[in-house]
Amino acid sequence: MSLVELARFDNRVEADLARLNLEAEGIDAVLFDTDMHGFGWGPIMPIRLMVLEEDLADARRLLPTL
DSSP states (O other), rough: OOOEEEESSSHHHHHHHHHHHHHTOOOOEEEHHHHHHIIIITTSOOEEEEGGGGGHHHHHHHHHTT
């Protein structure tokens, strides 16, 4: 099992909302680079939403605007 990137966000609130929507549907998701984003690296280091590779298709279906 490996993690793959589903989306990138410049805003922590949007990233958390997407993560919570996935988790409400039973798909585990994690955010990477949230600490770097908080130090003002947002445009250079966006927040990455990660899911398990086997959940990627379902996650894309649930969040089609990403």
